[in-house]
Amino acid sequence: MDLTDKVVVITGGGGGIGAALARRFHAEGARHIAIADLDAGTAATVASEVAGSSHSLDAADEQAVADLVEKVSAAHGPIDLFCANAGIATGGDVFSKEWQRTWDVNVMSQVYAARAVIPGMVARGEGYLLLTASAAGLTTSFDSAPYAVTKHASVALAEWLAITYGDQGIGVSCLAPQFVDTPMGRLAGESSEGAAAWVQTIMIEPDAVAESVVAGLADKRFLILPHPEVAEYFQNKAADYDRWLGGMRKLSRGLSVPPASGASVRGEGTAEPEAQG
Numbered sequence: 001m002d003l004t005d006k007v008v009v010i011t012g013g014g015g016g017i018g019a020a021l022a023r024r025f026h027a028e029g030a031r032h033i034a035i036a037d038l039d040a041g042t043a044a045t046v047a048s049e050v051a052g053s054s055h056s057l058d059a060a061d062e063q064a065v066a067d068l069v070e071k072v073s074a075a076h077g078p079i080d081l082f083c084a085n086a087g088i089a090t091g092g093d094v095f096s097k098e099w100q101r102t103w104d105v106n107v108m109s110q111v112y113a114a115r116a117v118i119p120g121m122v123a124r125g126e127g128y129l130l131l132t133a134s135a136a137g138l139t140t141s142f143d144s145a146p147y148a149v150t151k152h153a154s155v156a157l158a159e160w161l162a163i164t165y166g167d168q169g170i171g172v173s174c175l176a177p178q179f180v181d182t183p184m185g186r187l188a189g190e191s192s193e194g195a196a197a198w199v200q201t202i203m204i205e206p207d208a209v210a211e212s213v214v215a216g217l218a219d220k221r222f223l224i225l226p227h228p229e230v231a232e233y234f235q236n237k238a239a240d241y242d243r244w245l246g247g248m249r250k251l252s253r254g255l256s257v258p259p260a261s262g263a264s265v266r267g268e269g270t271a272e273p274e275a276q277g
């Protein structure tokens, strides 16, 4: 997909990866970029940088997502690219109280986005969905069951949409980075010194993610991996699950990641190849 003259919506566009996507899409010549975020103030700031519109939105509110799509389409024409990017990182294990909210924000928001745009895209025979998942959706997250599970669900949803609607002209890409230098990504280094040092070695800038996304969209590539090594981790997992599980336990011990019920290093689905079993 070439972004020139396209109408784009970005949820979670007020900060981090979403804001970097907005700036890059603007530089690529997008016609209109709608920045939707829980935080109306940051959404307005980013929207003014990209000559777009800003919208206060809880992406987990289905009616609000439908209303946003209607409003943007009425004002600027059909949405060419919907980036379902809003997400939250909640720590915790199976006992976490954050399961439902994490599910609603990380998964149902993407289902609601698909419900809102797919009928129009199918009718026009074109359109594109970018779902932001995470490398944690391909491998795992060390200390957060809700994050690992919901990001796997996001990958599964993207796959399903690509298979089901690909022949009707709809493009789908799934964005799966490891650590990115955003408020969410920076939180990841806070639970142990080992984790902080390790996160620093693999953290990339949001602009690098945007670069990868533009290249991935241009190729209509399903899986967009700003950290290309994640492809190898994913292959290692599929090739020998038990060996991979052993490697992940070893890596987690080495990083002194605290028990899952503590706060919040999300592993963003990593395994050093040498740590794999």
Ligand SMILES: NC(=O)c1ccc[n+]([C@@H]2O[C@H](COP(=O)([O-])OP(=O)(O)OC[C@H]3O[C@@H](n4cnc5c(N)ncnc54)[C@H](O)[C@@H]3O)[C@@H](O)[C@H]2O)c1
Binding pocket: 011, 012, 013, 014, 015, 016, 017, 018, 036, 037, 038, 039, 042, 057, 058, 059, 060, 085, 086, 087, 088, 089, 105, 132, 133, 134, 135, 176, 177, 178, 179, 180, 181, 182, 183, 184, 185, 186, 268
């Ligand atoms: N930063 C990382 O290391 C990393 C790695 C892999 C994947 N991701 C994923 O990338 C996406 C963006 O993450 P980020 O690092 O930019 O996070 P961030 O916390 O820096 O920014 C997220 C933005 O989303 C907004 N937001 C949160 N909940 C929302 C909701 N319910 N509705 C609308 N907006 C909402 C926030 O206000 C914020 O502006 C998330 O889906 C995240 O899981 C991040």
